[in-house]
Amino acid sequence: FGRMGEKPSHPELLDFLAVKFSDDFDWSMKKVVKYLVSTDAFHRSSEPPADVATKDPENKLLSHFPVKRLEAEAVRDSLLLASGRLTRDLYGAPADGGAPRRSVYVRVIRNNLDPFLSVYDSPVPFSTTGRRSETNVPAQSLTMLNNGFVVGAAAQFANAIKGETDTERIQKMWLTALGREPSPEESSAAKNFLDQMRTKTDEIAAKRKTLEAEVNELQAKRNGILKPIREKLEAELATKNADQEKKGPVNFNPIGHWDFSKGTEDFVGDSDVNLVGGATIEDGALIVGKGIGMTKPLGQNLKAKTLEVRVQLNNLMQTGGGAMSVQGLAGEPFDSITFAERQPKRWMAGSSGFRRTQDFGGTDEIEANTQPIHFVITYAEDGTIRGYRNGKPYGKPYKTGVQEYQKGDSQVIFGLRHGKGPGTGRQLYGKIFEARLYDRALTEQEVAALGTGKLDFVPESKIRDALTDAQKSELKKTEMQIAKLNADREALGTGLGEGEVWKNLAHSIFNLKEFIYLY
Structure with a gap:
């Protein structure tokens, strides 16, 4: 007017x-x-x-x-009400958009508006809104299909509605979400929807079972190729181990070897250990905590390397200490066998500013406070770093840079992550029994031998090298078939559980026009 x-x-x-x-x-x-x-x-x-x-x-x-669409707040509240999450508490502090409170309590920040409410034309608080806009844009449909808030509400809606039969449960879902019972056609369509998803899941399970049988058959074929070679090499290994027992401990030619039960001498090179601070030699071990051990400068350049140490900790609650480290004489750069610097009770490869450090993802240490453990870290030329505890891989390897240390300007230290003297936060509290330094990255088999005193297993790489050309070709073909079948099986997925089936139906109901429009 x-x-x-x-x-x-x-x-x-x-x-x-x-x-x-x-x-x-x-x-x-x-x-x-x-x-x-x-x-x-x-x-x-x-x-x-x-x-x-x-x-x-x-x-x-x-x-x-x-036809009129519900306002943004009503759409959100309808989702919460159907899912059984809506809380009717009055007053109180503003809530986040994911909270189960009514939308009138959702926090309004001009530069950080709730995305769900915004897509349904909630007013923008930059100016007065006399009458709200009413748009119908693709973003609204996409929100109802993909928004995490909507998908979560659908799962809770499906879990909240129970019934002895599918028909009864469908009726309750229609009443809850739409305020009416489904028509016979709608009820039939909903049951067909459920049956289709269940049938699809059964078909997937049958296909996965068929693929698994094919994979098992090919795995048996693969093992048939490798097993005779493995058994032959293991027999040769047993002979070598018997000979090794007669010769004494394994020796992979370290460039530095310190056995603290015999003193501070380097039994291979000239890098004897100097005791600094309150470090002492007692009961066949270097006692660190009040002090540290520092070697004389190394007599050669060092790039690829292996650090090996037998160590026992005073307690497992300490953090950031280094059992054995290689460092520049100024305390930087460094690479270290470090305990619990980033993760409690976990061993790691410490380094300058974490530049060569990633978490191995190994298990928590639970024994090193009651008995010595053997820990090794290898640093390959290509930057691959591997950890080993008591001869076995510790977590997973990773690839990063590799640090080179110069002859005469680097050293090994014990009981400290890095530095020129004892320091809080970098100190290890415990006993160091023996350590070795190598100028190459030892193999997994060699590290296992260090941990146990003998070569425990034949690596698969050695088994493959012993195959004939025909066997290698057949093995490659078989493994490619296995990989393809496994990829096909993964692509199939596992189908939908009963809860997922009902969640999809609930999500479909939310996407009916009747749910957000008044007719």
């Missing part, structure tokens, strides 16, 4: 309502609203008559109910 507005389409109706408002309803808006919602016009369907497009395209005669 007014100068700029349109003329009323039904002025007589307005006059009629005005008279009823003043005379019959005694100026009561409550009575007016009650009267309006009980009229035939208000109860009309949203389905337009057949000839409305020509007679009344703008629906000025109100021949049918205009």
Whole structure:
């Protein structure tokens, strides 16, 4: 109305309502609203008559109910209500968008608006909004399909609704989400939807079983190629171990060897250990904590390397100490067998500013406070770093840079991560029994021999090298087939559990137009 507005389409109706408002309803808006919602016009369907497009395209005669989308807050609250999560607490502090409180309590920050409410035209608080926009854009449908809040609500909705039969559960879901029972056609479609997903899961399980049988058959073929060679090499290994027992401990030619049961001397080179601070030699071990051990400068350059140490800790709660390290004489750079610097009770390859450090992902240390353990870290030329505890791989290897140390300007230290003297936070508290330094990265088999005193296993690389060309070709073909079958099996997935099946139905109900539109 007014100068700029349109003329009323039904002025007589307005006059009629005005008279009823003043005379019959005694100026009561409550009575007016009650009267309006009980009229035939208000109860009309949203389905337009057949000839409305020509007679009344703008629906000025109100021949049918205009479809109207729920406001942003109502859409969000409907999801929470259906999922059984909506809390009706009054007042209190603002909540995040993921909280189960009503949307009126969702925090409004101008530069960080809730994305779910925004996509459904929630007002932007930069200026006054007299009337909200009502858009219908693809982002709204995509939100209902992919938004984590909606998907989570669907899962909770499905879990909250129970029933003895599929039909009963479907009826309850329709009543909860849409306020009505499903029609026979809708109920049938929902049951077909459930059955299709269950059937698909059964088909996937059958296909996976078939693929697994094929993989097992090929694995047996692969083992048939490798087993004779492995058994032959293991027999040769047993002979070598018997000979080694006669010769004494294994020797992989370290460039430095310190046995503290015999003193501080380097039994291979000239890098004898100097005791610094309160470090002592007692009961066949270097006692560190109050002090450290530092060698004389190394007599050769060092790039690829292996650090080996037998160590016992005073306690497992200490952090950041180094059992054995190689460092520049100034305390930097360094590479170290370090305990619990980044993760409690975990061994790691410490380095300058963590530049060559990643977590091995090994297990927590639970024994080193009661008995000595053997720990080795190898540093390959290509930057691959591996950890070993008591001769076995510790966690997983990783690849990073490799640090080179110069002859005469580097040294080995014991009981300290790095530095020129004892320092808080870098000190190890415990006993060091023996250590070796190598100028190459030892193999997994060699490290196992260091840990046990003999060569325990034949690495698969050696088995493959012993195959004939025909065997190598057949093995490669078999392994490619196994890899393809495993990839096919992974691509199939595992199908849907019963909970996922019902969650998908709940999600489908949320995506019905009737859920967010008034008809």
